[in-house]
Amino acid sequence: KAGVTQTPRYLIKTRGQQVTLSCSPISGHRSVSWYQQTPGQGLQFLFEYFSETQRNKGNFPGRFSGRQFSNSRSEMNVSTLELGDSALYLCASRDSTGELFFGEGSRLTVL
């Protein structure tokens, strides 16, 4: 069974730009969550989507948004990028009873 797939793996943007990251969950998993990992703040919960609806949200500004499609694939978007948005963005999926399985992440560098 294929794992959680995230694209792109690496990307570089400049301040003020926007970025879209993509996540394909494990087949059969309907819940997709996003986490931000930085050296200073560690792993922080961004949001969770289930059946195309945002079910839970962390303490991030409105510049961070996401969506989920009918095939459970998810995207997250960050608008008006700031230097502090440089991070590893991790996607995780789970089924109704299991724990989170994480992808390898998308490493975003903002210059």
Added chain:
Amino acid sequence: GQQLNQSPQSMFIQEGEDVSMNCTSSSIFNTWLWYKQEPGEGPVLLIALYKAGELTSNGRLTAQFGITRKDSFLNISASIPSDVGIYFCAGRLESTGTASKLTFGTGTRLQVTL
């Protein structure tokens, strides 16, 4: 954002030694999880604990859910080079729709020398 207190921050040990690390929180959780992250990878689940006082093993790894529900411990016996990585604890206080919201610890970086 909130992070759980994990100690030690880093460990340098010799192959064959046992390792202990712990995680504490100011608030209670009803699930404790332990993950390992290697460079360039996402966290991988090692052990899940669902009941206060529970002791669970996974090979050379043993973890315990503290009876106060505010702490958890991970032990690795007879360490080997492939144990190198960063170990994270994570806590969850479940209610409707929050099963994926984990609060992570600050991490313990483990280095193993031959």
